[in-house]
Amino acid sequence: MADEPSASERVWTAAVVVIGDEILSGRTQDQNLAFIARWLNLQGIRLREARVVPDDVAAIGGAVTECLAAYDYVFTTGGIGPTHDDVTVEAIAAALKLPVVRHPEAEAMLRRHYGERITEARLRMARVPEGAQLIPNPETGAPGIRLGRLFILAGVPKITQGMLRGLEGQLEGGRPLLSAAVGAWTAESRVADLLARTQADHPEVQIGSYPFWRDGRTGANFVIRAVEPARLRAAVDALKHALAADGIEAVEGEL
Amino acid sequence: MADEPSASERVWTAAVVVIGDEILSGRTQDQNLAFIARWLNLQGIRLREARVVPDDVAAIGGAVTECLAAYDYVFTTGGIGPTHDDVTVEAIAAALKLPVVRHPEAEAMLRRHYGERITEARLRMARVPEGAQLIPNPETGAPGIRLGRLFILAGVPKITQGMLRGLEGQLEGGRPLLSAAVGAWTAESRVADLLARTQADHPEVQIGSYPFWRDGRTGANFVIRAVEPARLRAAVDALKHALAADGIEAVEGEL
Numbered sequence: 074m075a076d077e078p079s080a081s082e083r084v085w086t087a088a089v090v091v092i093g094d095e096i097l098s099g100r101t102q103d104q105n106l107a108f109i110a111r112w113l114n115l116q117g118i119r120l121r122e123a124r125v126v127p128d129d130v131a132a133i134g135g136a137v138t139e140c141l142a143a144y145d146y147v148f149t150t151g152g153i154g155p156t157h158d159d160v161t162v163e164a165i166a167a168a169l170k171l172p173v174v175r176h177p178e179a180e181a182m183l184r185r186h187y188g189e190r191i192t193e194a195r196l197r198m199a200r201v202p203e204g205a206q207l208i209p210n211p212e213t214g215a216p217g218i219r220l221g222r223l224f225i226l227a228g229v230p231k232i233t234q235g236m237l238r239g240l241e242g243q244l245e246g247g248r249p250l251l252s253a254a255v256g257a258w259t260a261e262s263r264v265a266d267l268l269a270r271t272q273a274d275h276p277e278v279q280i281g282s283y284p285f286w287r288d289g290r291t292g293a294n295f296v297i298r299a300v301e302p303a304r305l306r307a308a309v310d311a312l313k314h315a316l317a318a319d320g321i322e323a324v325e326g327e328l
Numbered sequence: 329m330a331d332e333p334s335a336s337e338r339v340w341t342a343a344v345v346v347i348g349d350e351i352l353s354g355r356t357q358d359q360n361l362a363f364i365a366r367w368l369n370l371q372g373i374r375l376r377e378a379r380v381v382p383d384d385v386a387a388i389g390g391a392v393t394e395c396l397a398a399y400d401y402v403f404t405t406g407g408i409g410p411t412h413d414d415v416t417v418e419a420i421a422a423a424l425k426l427p428v429v430r431h432p433e434a435e436a437m438l439r440r441h442y443g444e445r446i447t448e449a450r451l452r453m454a455r456v457p458e459g460a461q462l463i464p465n466p467e468t469g470a471p472g473i474r475l476g477r478l479f480i481l482a483g484v485p486k487i488t489q490g491m492l493r494g495l496e497g498q499l500e501g502g503r504p505l506l507s508a509a510v511g512a513w514t515a516e517s518r519v520a521d522l523l524a525r526t527q528a529d530h531p532e533v534q535i536g537s538y539p540f541w542r543d544g545r546t547g548a549n550f551v552i553r554a555v556e557p558a559r560l561r562a563a564v565d566a567l568k569h570a571l572a573a574d575g576i577e578a579v580e581g582e583l
Contacts, residue, residue: 097377099364106380114354272412
């Protein structure tokens, strides 16, 4: 891929594992992936893959294990609530061959929160794979779980986002991927050769082409991504000039 | 998983591979997964996994190969347009060790559509792995691609949906998973034991619990899924009775 900044600069990578029958049944539209993707980029970490798996111990364990082997960081969302269908903690513990224990801080937190209304079911939310740390949850109290480079987050977007805020600046990363866009009212197929030439002339950036149809007209946004601001600028300018030379009016930014 | 209808009844499964840097960068919110999930269920096919991978030949090839090995059907979205970043066809052909050829029908279709404005770039949209059939695209002409139990679809939701309409009734499947919901203004943690008991009493259904917070109140929707209408009905009734016995007012349907 074209976003490797240089041979000597490390690129940090991540995967997201979205856990939930409700996503795979189409009941719920996932909203966490796009948020986590943007959040990771601000931390200087590239999201390289995402997987969606059901609330199933084997499926969760398999996806998490494979992603841990392939990427620097892995984030899961979903399945850490108090009900029987929340099996993320036991699935991950089993996959990593760790016992499930009750985290004393999480237990204290839940006992404070629920008082006399504490139940075994509510204490399920204190269960962690042995050796885990807690990730604060500013929204509802029940914490997320960190196990080294694995982050086990809630599935409800507002809670997921609160947990991520608590992790800001804590993960080692590299330089964020910068992006800029050029928009034009043209069919992408009309400018495909021009785009390919610009990409070939600027191998250190990535150029993506995203067509759209709006108000009966055909347009496309071209998104340029790079680590170096000067390289990004050079590729944006080159693309704008190439489009202008072909008689196509282009604006900077997405249409 | 609990949705196996019986030992003698085959369950058909599928995976979706979403292809696109724009999804992994957070620029674009995927809209295809939820649509395909619901569409598959109407065909009697269970979506068991989804993956999101970048516009990268190795990543696409790896995901498609692994999913073909694990599921009955695989659907990809994205990366079949005319521009340099559309590499899905070559990635899949390389992974399956097939040559890339120009499909004569697709070529004829594109030549009719573009007339004198046909270019090599536009003819890229006629490229298929050898042996493939075309999937009609009622929106913009450039077809999708079927290779046995692999379906290579466009990424723009309106086009993806048009291609799926053309496939309706053509895929062998089993019985759709039915679903019903019970909604209640209660914390899911308050009824976790009751839910677990209902699930244990009705092992042939799946019960999912989805909490929400709205207007300062806590609620939860409980979604029950089953193949047999009578089993679905029995589990819904049992859950409603259990909630009522616990003094919790519940409605049928999602709140």
